[in-house]
Amino acid sequence: MxxxxxxxxxxxxxxxxxxxxxxxxxxxxxxxxxxxxxxxxxxxxxxxxxxxxxxxxxxxxxxxxxxxxxxxxxxxxxxxxxxxxxxxxxxxxxxxxxxxxxxxxxxxxxxxxxxxxxxxxxxxxxxFTLGIPSALVIDVGQKETQVLPVFEGVLLLKAWQALPVAGEAIEKNLEAQLLEGCNVKTAQSTDKPLSSLMVRCCFVTKLSRAKQMQAVAQGTGDTGQELTPPPGIDYPLDGSTVLHIAGKIRETACEVLFERDAEETSVATLLLEAIMKSPVDARKTLAENIIVIGGTSMLLGFKARLVEELRDLREKPRYKERLFVDAFKFHSPPGKExxxxxxxxxxxxxxxxxxxxSVTQEMYRADPVLPDWCTLHETEELDEKASLHKKMAATR
Structure with missing residues (x-):
């Protein structure tokens, strides 16, 4: 019960x-x-x-x-x-x-x-978990990341933003790196190639380190400066089989979320684009009421990195001259993301x-077309059809 x-x-x-x-x-x-x-x-x-x-x-x-x-x-x-x-x-x-x-x-x-x-x-x-009427909600799930503003209880669909980068992209990136440079040790102390692994030991690094790693990879950074990688860990697969995951892989696997593609979009830019496509008088409210949901957003360091990315992007010419937002504030809902x-x-x-x-059993039998969440007149029409359906059934 x-x-x-x-x-x-x-x-x-x-x-x-x-x-x-x-x-x-x-x-x-x-x-x-x-x-x-x-x-x-x-x-x-x-x-x-x-x-x-x-x-x-x-x-x-x-x-x-x-x-x-x-x-x-x-x-x-x-x-x-x-x-x-x-x-x-x-x-x-x-x-x-x-x-x-x-x-x-x-x-x-x-x-x-x-x-x-x-x-x-x-x-x-x-x-509803926070009792607020307006917020900018970012859902970082498995298949994609979606951003949708809600202002005074109304979904601003014209400001919707999405990117096919989320948990699945991290898994593919991690798998590629593991397959390329990792072996597993068995009870016989023999190394075998890895086929797949779940994301459980990765984290999102700071923006400053991400920029340094990107500069080194592109050959534009200080070649004499070496970044100290985080410690590697041993990940038990099944009993005596152990996979050693290098610290560099743990740190870089999640970068796919924040790397901008050919169209200069990333998880962070989705939020800014959604704000800019919202009404001007709603932008400040949305920027100060951000809710992060979705299992992928539970990665260690994700929210801190997202804040850093937003503050950094805000100073770019594209957003500095059009956004006019002083701060970004995040809510902490009473539950896991x-x-x-x-x-x-x-x-x-x-x-x-x-x-x-709700759509009742009688309404569905009268007309199996499901109304949208905010289409009240369709719900009223279904009520009328359901009532008519009952009267017709009673006269048979």
Whole structure:
């Protein structure tokens, strides 16, 4: 049973909150301070023993079967609740593929027969954890980094910025460096080449050191000055197999986030571009209310480096003459970055307004087209269609 069951209205049972990520899925109950479980977004596929990521399926029929199996595991193994008795809040990206969104709704309404579903944008619900109406939210996840301003509760979609650089890019960069210069030692004391490794021992270095390393790599720095690398570590793989990771690799693996590409874009420039595309009177507020979410942002030193990058870029001609922002201030949400969006959904799921903003079972049967978060008139139209559907059913 949820710990805070009593905060709901009308005697309803606590809503269930799902946040399906590209790598991990968070699930739990509304009103709680953290998800009940964080599990990989995978399920056994048609082939025996094969684990399939539900977010990577593009075939609608296959996706339906995968989601059906995945939610069976969530409901009956981890949450232990009857899906027919609880409303659902799905925390999603604003740019979630339509086929995934529609198929998920079909699974929840038709197979599990949930009472209602609310699809809530992760950038918006992150603000609920702090009780503020405006913020610049940066989501550094697995596939990409997205920046979206929220001003007075409204998503400024025209200022949206994204870059396909996040956790996956770090893993590829780390893997390339490890494969190039690292071997593993086994119990027989023989060195074997490495095939892959998870990111667990890397960190984001300071901007000053990053500039020095870049100058040395380009041959423009002081050749007589050597940078002392951080200490290497021994990473146990499986029992007696140990990988030694050089300190230089630990320090440089995450630089892919801040290296500017051919278009001079990086994770830091996304924030500045999003601010400049926002209304002038909202820029100061957004710069002083920055929220960082996403699992990749939990890397040691990430926030400190991001602040340094923003301050450094602010002095560049492109931004100095147009930005007019004195300071950048970051919020500290009451939870880890990887589940802040889920926590915002849990806060919203405990509110009385949840019922009026959700798509109910009757509304979905009347018209399976899902309305957007802020499209109130579409929700009203669905209410009318659902009411008409009930009257027609009663006269049959």
């Amino acid at each position: 949820p710990l805070l069951e009593g905060i709901n209205y009308g005697g309803e049972k606590t809503a269930v909150i799902f946040d399906i990520g590209a790598v991990y899925t968070k699930c739990g109950f509304a009103g709680e301070t953290g998800p009940r479980c964080i599990i990989p977004s995978t399920v056994k596929g048609p082939k025996k023993g094969q684990e399939v990521n539900i977010c990577r399926s593009t075939d609608e029929k296959e996706l339906y079967d995968l989601l059906k199996s995945f939610f069976n595991k969530l409901y009956f193994r981890h949450l232990l609740v009857n899906p027919k008795e609880r409303r659902v809040v799905v925390v999603e990206s604003v740019f979630c593929p339509t086929v995934f969104r529609d198929t998920l709704a079909k699974v929840l309404f038709e197979h599990y027969q949930v009472p209602s579903v609310l699809f809530a944008p992760n950038h918006l619900v992150a603000l 990887n589940y802040v969006a889920w926590l915002g959904g849990a806060v919203f799921g405990a509110l009385e307004v949840l019922a009026s903003r």
